[in-house]
Amino acid sequence: MLSKLKFLFKTILLTELFQGLRLTGKYFFSAKTTLQFPEETTPTSPRFRGLLALRRYPNGEERCIACKLCEAVCPALAITIEAKPRESDGARRTTLYEIDLFKCIYCGFCEESCPVDSIVLTREKHYHFTERGQQIMTKEKLLAIGDKYESEIAADKTEDAPYR
Amino acid sequence: MMNELITLIIILLKIVLIAIPLILFIAYLTYFERKIIGYMQSRIGPNRVGIYGLAQPFADILKLISKEIIIPSTSNRYLFIIAPLLALAPSLVAWSVIPFSQGKVLANINAGLLFIFAISSLSVYGILIAGWASNSKYALLGAMRSAAQTISYEIAMGFAFVGVLMASGSMNLQDIVLKQQGGVFHWFFLPLFPLFFVYWICAVAETNRAPFDVAEGESEIVAGFHVEYSGMGFALFFLAEYANMILVSTIIALFFLGGWLSPFENIPYIGVLFSWVPGFFWLFAKTSIFLFLLIWMRATFPRYRYDQIMRLGWKILIPITIVWIIVLGLAVQLKLPPWFS
Ligand code: SF4
Ligand code: SF4
16 A cells, blocks of 8 residues: 555656656766777777787797697687798798688687797777778788787787786 | 838748748757767767867758658659658748747737647648658558657647636737746746646657657657658758757747746846846747757657557546646636736
8 A cells, every 4th residue: 555655656756757867967967988089099908809910039030930729729710821841941931821800700819829929919909801802811911910019019918928 | 012012021031030040049959969968878979070069960961961862662752742841841830929029029919829739730740741651661650650649649738728828818929928927936837837747748749759759769660750751851850850849848938937038037136137138048048948858858768658658648648737727717716826816
């Protein structure tokens, strides 16, 4: 009986509607969370898994030793590797190293498995393809990305090192 | 002959003087709606075009004008084109009897209240015809819902108008406002409070705004009656909706909140202090409060279910108005001070 009366009062006085209005009214004056995108971007962590890249040693030698661990671990079968001894010094190197970014799920397993920290995921998340075929990242493209972001990658790696 | 021509030109000039600021107001109402709803959702709304995004409405207008007007091949071409005009025209015509200040009115007719009631009901024809002419099931459903809703709420709205008519004893909008002279406590929203409330709900329902926007119902019928319209056709419906919003807000300010009268009337000192403020400003301020409330409600309330709308209209609002009209009749007969003495 009492609950019924209470319900009746609530209905007549529209308390719940006014509560709702108060809430939205409060948010009207609250701080805004919008990011002005081209000028500002959302912060990313050192572990952010974005665009893939292949790294080099400081002397310019590519790190990858064509062990094919990344190819084996990749759950999406996105990596294709072919290897041969390099003609100049007989070192084991890849002749073909391709990642299909449409297949890649950015899981980061390749980075985990790599014994020489060659394949890494950078923080870069703004990229696009305008034509079919561009999503196949060749060795040259990946190395170029690595060169571009090397300082950032190195910094992230050192920051994350104590936890590995 | 010459005299008549001059009067005609003066009337035309007056119409332009009302219509141009009104359309500008509509344009900026869309901007403010996006801003306010954005703020209530912790966003900041449009801010790219011009400073603070102030040129956004013009960018929108340009975009809509340059878009292709698509006429569905199975539609009724003639009705399809005429429907947006039918929706917009009534909401602009009604402004002819709205007094902006003492004596500042295009047509000071004695049946102003009836005229507004009649004209504001007409706009539903635009929606109905649009829904019918589109030859699309969603458009038809939206139009049907809109028509049923408008007809149900018009009754309660009419009764609310009857209350105003009884309280003021006149159908002339100027007289209605002048009857409320004498400060805030003489305004009709106090003796007519339930009618004030009912009129506000009906006004929201009449303009097909949230929470009564089942006629659009994005989640179930796409966009309702204007689903087939593109470019300027859509823009006209949009314009009509916002023109109606401004219209109902102005009407409620005129009927219940003393129109252009200053709220500080008859208060010593403060009343004199504000006596230089033109009446138009007060009307504008009162209208803006209600427009803000409309947008605030849209940002807050979820959409009513269709049967709930019908129940609210027929079983709650109409009985309330009838009861209050009887109470009001007694109050007027007994010359209840301070309103009816
Ligand atoms: S991130 Fe995952 S899916 Fe992408 S290439 Fe590396 S292992 Fe394969
Ligand atoms: S990128 Fe790393 S894991 Fe993959 S083949 Fe080269 S060295 Fe091995």
